[in-house]
Amino acid sequence: MNNFVSMKTMQTEEILHLIKQTDRFANDGLSKTETDKKRFVTNLFYEPSTRTKLSFEVAEKKLGFEVIDFQVDYSSVLKGESVYDTAKTVASIGAEAVVIRHPLDNTVQELAEQLDIPVINAGDGAGEHPTQCLLDIYTMYKEFGDLKGLNILIVGDIVHSRVARSNAYALRTLGANVSFASKPEWQDQRLDFPYVELDDAIETSDVVMLLRIQSERHDQPKPIEDNNYLEKYGLTIEREKRMKKTAIIMHPAPVNRGVEIDDSLVECKRSRIFKQMEYGVYARMAVLDHLLNKEEPQYGDNYQTVLAHVD
Ligand code: CP
Numbered sequence: 001m002n003n004f005v006s007m008k009t010m011q012t013e014e015i016l017h018l019i020k021q022t023d024r025f026a027n028d029g030l031s032k033t034e035t036d037k038k039r040f041v042t043n044l045f046y047e048p049s050t051r052t053k054l055s056f057e058v059a060e061k062k063l064g065f066e067v068i069d070f071q072v073d074y075s076s077v078l079k080g081e082s083v084y085d086t087a088k089t090v091a092s093i094g095a096e097a098v099v100i101r102h103p104l105d106n107t108v109q110e111l112a113e114q115l116d117i118p119v120i121n122a123g124d125g126a127g128e129h130p131t132q133c134l135l136d137i138y139t140m141y142k143e144f145g146d147l148k149g150l151n152i153l154i155v156g157d158i159v160h161s162r163v164a165r166s167n168a169y170a171l172r173t174l175g176a177n178v179s180f181a182s183k184p185e186w187q188d189q190r191l192d193f194p195y196v197e198l199d200d201a202i203e204t205s206d207v208v209m210l211l212r213i214q215s216e217r218h219d220q221p222k223p224i225e226d227n228n229y230l231e232k233y234g235l236t237i238e239r240e241k242r243m244k245k246t247a248i249i250m251h252p253a254p255v256n257r258g259v260e261i262d263d264s265l266v267e268c269k270r271s272r273i274f275k276q277m278e279y280g281v282y283a284r285m286a287v288l289d290h291l292l293n294k295e296e297p298q299y300g301d302n303y304q305t306v307l308a309h310v311d
Contacts, residue, residue, distance in 0.1 A: 042068040042095040059284035118291040133166035135283040148175035156211030159188040209250040
């Protein structure tokens with residue numbers, strides 16, 4: 001048998017041989033040695049992504065997982081298959097975890113309640129983006145050692161930003177002072193954090209975290225170049241000059257260069273934008289390892305101190 005195209009001409013012995021082999025593999029035929037034991041995860045991205053998807057893939061491969069390829073546009077999602085049935089399918093064929101990005105808030109949470117394998121949120125609508133938050137916080141720890149009392153200014157399209165939400169919650173938990181600067185229609189009054197004037201807060205902030213304008217979530221998207229956004233609400237060269245000497249610039253990216261931030265500042269000395277991407281691999285490795293390798297965390301009294309000296 002060189003090909004497997006039709007059952008029409010297949011002999012009984014051939015069929016039964018394959019059934020027997022199927023049963024052998026079903027009963028762990030390949031797992032006699034550790035090297036044969038492959039472990040699988042999958043990344044279900046229902047929204048575009050470069051950083052998150054690729055860094056999850058690198059993280060998974062560094063940890064030794066095989067990544068089951070899934071591309072929504074070439075999947076049975078186009079035949080109407082639900083998120084739950086898609087995830088249940090990949091779990092049935094061997095995935096030990098599902099990494100998922102979805103345009104609707106709550107879809108990831110609902111899936112996590114339904115599946116019996118770990119579900120990792122890679123960004124849900126305007127809900128949360130917890131692994132982005134983890135890499136952002138790691139970036140700050142690397143810079144400052146401790147977050148207590150740091151002034152973190154999050155600037156931009158707050159109401160549509162899952163990055164702002166996850167960061168604001170976690171940074172407050174860790175003792176930082178979080179404030180927002182935003183044009184009035186992009187403020188989110190459901191979030192209990194102060195709104196400040198960008199031009200006032202720029203001088204006292206330790207971290208200036210810019211957000212991408214989330215046009216895909218706007219009811220009536222306008223061209224992002226319009227209305228002098230950079231001059232009114234973005235990080236101009238003039239504002240950067242007024243930042244504290246030790247302050248850093250962050251942005252989850254993708255960046256609209258010349259809109260949220262002056263093009264020349266994206267890779268300036270203060271910018272940690274590409275460092276954030278590098279750290280994204282390690283943060284995602286930490287999450288996957290924690291969920292799939294069941295390491296019991298050792299949270300000692302000196303946990304903050306340990307983090308403060310990460311090199
Ligand atoms: N920061 C971030 O989530 O980027 P991607 O949309 O490219 O994954």
